[in-house]
Amino acid sequence: MKNRNSMISLILFGSTILFWLNQGWLIGEKPLELKALEMEQRELNEQLISAQILANKLDQVYTLFGENLALSKQDLLAEDASIPFLKNLTETMNNLDITLLNVKPRPREEQGNYLTTPYELIIKCTYDKLGKFMAEIERSPRLISIKEFHVKNGIERVKRTATEEDLLEQVIEIRLATLTLVKSKTKAI
Numbered sequence: 001m002k003n004r005n006s007m008i009s010l011i012l013f014g015s016t017i018l019f020w021l022n023q024g025w026l027i028g029e030k031p032l033e034l035k036a037l038e039m040e041q042r043e044l045n046e047q048l049i050s051a052q053i054l055a056n057k058l059d060q061v062y063t064l065f066g067e068n069l070a071l072s073k074q075d076l077l078a079e080d081a082s083i084p085f086l087k088n089l090t091e092t093m094n095n096l097d098i099t100l101l102n103v104k105p106r107p108r109e110e111q112g113n114y115l116t117t118p119y120e121l122i123i124k125c126t127y128d129k130l131g132k133f134m135a136e137i138e139r140s141p142r143l144i145s146i147k148e149f150h151v152k153n154g155i156e157r158v159k160r161t162a163t164e165e166d167l168l169e170q171v172i173e174i175r176l177a178t179l180t181l182v183k184s185k186t187k188a189i
């Protein structure tokens with residue numbers, strides 16, 4: 001029995017040594033090389049994905065510059081009250097069934113390399129429509145900054161209103177501004 005156990009131990013020990021010798025001689029450094037190649041492939045795939053994302057987004061970057069870059073301060077895009085912007089704004093409000101009560105364009109302000117054209121809007125809509133309106137402004141190709149907004153829903157309004165349906169629509173004052181980048185004049189060397 002002892003002899004049998006020692007023979008099994010010897011065979012097991014010999015098989016282990018043969019396995020490791022075979023591992024080193026036949027396979028060698030190939031698993032390490034494969035791991036290095038897999039890591040390199042992963043990095044190259046990440047670079048490819050980044051390049052594809054950039055290639056797809058270039059059209060949007062071009063649109064962003066096309067809609068917001070003025071060649072000079074006298075450019076039509078840098079006007080005090082931009083008619084295309086106001087038209088786009090009213091179309092968005094009409095699509096969302098928002099009532100525009102008042103719009104006041106303010107004189108543009110110069111802020112370094114860009115101009116801001118402020119607007120004061122007074123609208124009447126529900127909170128849901130206000131959220132959709134803000135989302136549409138965010139998706140606009142024009143750079144728009146919302147400075148502040150006030151919802152006029154004081155206690156006196158609740159006392160004056162006869163029905164709950166009238167309370168759904170709120171009068172909201174919004175101060176926003178379009179941002180226009182002005183191309184800087186650089187001297188050629």
